Amino acid sequence: MAAFDPERVRRRFPGLATEWALLDNAGGSQILDASADRVREAFMTSHVQPGGTYEASRLATERTEAATRAWAGCLNARDPREIIFGASTTQLLQNLSRALEPTIRPGDEIIVCEADHEANIGAWLRLEMRGALIKWWRVRRDDLELPLDGLAALLTPRTRLVAFGHVSNLLGHLNPVEGAVRLAHNAGAQVVVDGVAFAPHRRVDVQAIGADYYVASLYKIYGPHQAVLWGRLDRLEGLPSINHSFLPPGKLPHKLAPGGLNFELVHGAGAVPEYLASLGPGGLDEVATHEAALAERLLSFLRGRKEVRILGRSKGAWDRLPTVSFAVKGRDASALPPSLEGGLIGIKSGDFYAHRLVEAAGLAGAGGVARASFLHYNTSREVDRLCGALDRTFS
Numbered sequence: 068m069a070a071f072d073p074e075r076v077r078r079r080f081p082g083l084a085t086e087w088a089l090l091d092n093a094g095g096s097q098i099l100d101a102s103a104d105r106v107r108e109a110f111m112t113s114h115v116q117p118g119g120t121y122e123a124s125r126l127a128t129e130r131t132e133a134a135t136r137a138w139a140g141c142l143n144a145r146d147p148r149e150i151i152f153g154a155s156t157t158q159l160l161q162n163l164s165r166a167l168e169p170t171i172r173p174g175d176e177i178i179v180c181e182a183d184h185e186a187n188i189g190a191w192l193r194l195e196m197r198g199a200l201i202k203w204w205r206v207r208r209d210d211l212e213l214p215l216d217g218l219a220a221l222l223t224p225r226t227r228l229v230a231f232g233h234v235s236n237l238l239g240h241l242n243p244v245e246g247a248v249r250l251a252h253n254a255g256a257q258v259v260v261d262g263v264a265f266a267p268h269r270r271v272d273v274q275a276i277g278a279d280y281y282v283a284s285l286y287k288i289y290g291p292h293q294a295v296l297w298g299r300l301d302r303l304e305g306l307p308s309i310n311h312s313f314l315p316p317g318k319l320p321h322k323l324a325p326g327g328l329n330f331e332l333v334h335g336a337g338a339v340p341e342y343l344a345s346l347g348p349g350g351l352d353e354v355a356t357h358e359a360a361l362a363e364r365l366l367s368f369l370r371g372r373k374e375v376r377i378l379g380r381s382k383g384a385w386d387r388l389p390t391v392s393f394a395v396k397g398r399d400a401s402a403l404p405p406s407l408e409g410g411l412i413g414i415k416s417g418d419f420y421a422h423r424l425v426e427a428a429g430l431a432g433a434g435g436v437a438r439a440s441f442l443h444y445n446t447s448r449e450v451d452r453l454c455g456a457l458d459r460t461f462s
Contacts (some may be wrong), residue, residue: 093440109331134337173198238379
């Protein structure tokens with residue numbers, strides 16, 4: 068396979084025109100030039116409400132619909148009506164929870180995942196007030212993996228919903244998504260998959276994944292601060308509306324988008340699928356190989372330090388995305404990022420809203436973890452700068 072050259076795409080990301088090595092990409096990617104241009108274009112030429120008959124309003128409508136079709140194609144949705152945009156993944160999951168709430172009866176079971184970002188936990192914990200029983204799919208304490216037999220043991224005929232992440236935003240592990248979906252569906256449960264940590268790195272095919280709902284944050288996939296929810300059309304159509312009571316209750320996406328869409332940001336997000344397609348046939352496979360090499364470059368350095376604990380799998384591979392979290396014995400994680408800033412290297416520390424996983428790893432009292440995360444536009448030189456700066460900090 069041909070090696071991916073990040074230099075050929077870096078010019079598409081204006082924020083990379085800096086001396087800093089920006090290695091906090093799991094928290095948010097740099098924005099694509101065309102995406103930023105479209106946001107400005109919308110502000111300048113169609114900054115009106117869509118749905119009208121006059122020219123600017125028609126243009127706003129057309130742009131929103133074009134972005135919706137683009138993301139439907141990108142995710143392999145069967146119908147553009149399956150695509151709903153929102154301010155964040157957290158907000159979209161809260162909206163979905165509100166819509167599902169009337170369908171929950173006392174004693175219904177909801178399974179959430181200990182390894183998840185809180186967005187895909189807190190939205191479902193609130194259904195306890197409807198009498199739902201919350202169950203926890205927990206990680207193994209020795210390696211922090213999610214065992215499928217652990218999920219199987221939780222499923223019963225009362226299970227209504229299973230919520231888990233495609234990838235841990237701390238560990239970078241590819242979770243056993245397809246197997247978990249099959250188990251849940253065989254038990255009669257619906258499935259919500261948080262794809263935020265997966266979607267920036269690999270192609271998302273919602274048909275192959277097989278879940279009922281899938282969410283991703285577009286500002287982590289080179290777009291503006293927006294998120295997307297995909298849902299099976301029959302599931303979405305069966306949900307009650309959470310919008311104003313006088314609006315048509317069956318109209319998508321409005322029934323799950325109170326307050327409407329952010330039209331200029333949606334237009335900007337529509338540029339991202341075109342960019343991903345421009346990487347060419349096999350482009351994402353080349354990206355995956357490049358990113359795995361970046362991860363292994365850092366992991367190899369960290370494996371050589373006895374004082375360092377790597378969370379999760381310690382080698383870069385196809386099933387281990389380039390998000391690397393680690394802790395240093397005897398040091399609070401919060402001290403690491405400032406120590407690197409003299410070398411113009413940007414990473415972060417904390418629990419990254421996966422505080423239950425940090426607690427399971429026994430690191431809640433140590434400031435959580437330090438996390439470095441790469442995307443296809445990062446280079447081996449940047450990783451080497453990070454390793455060099457960490458080496459000086461550790462010494």
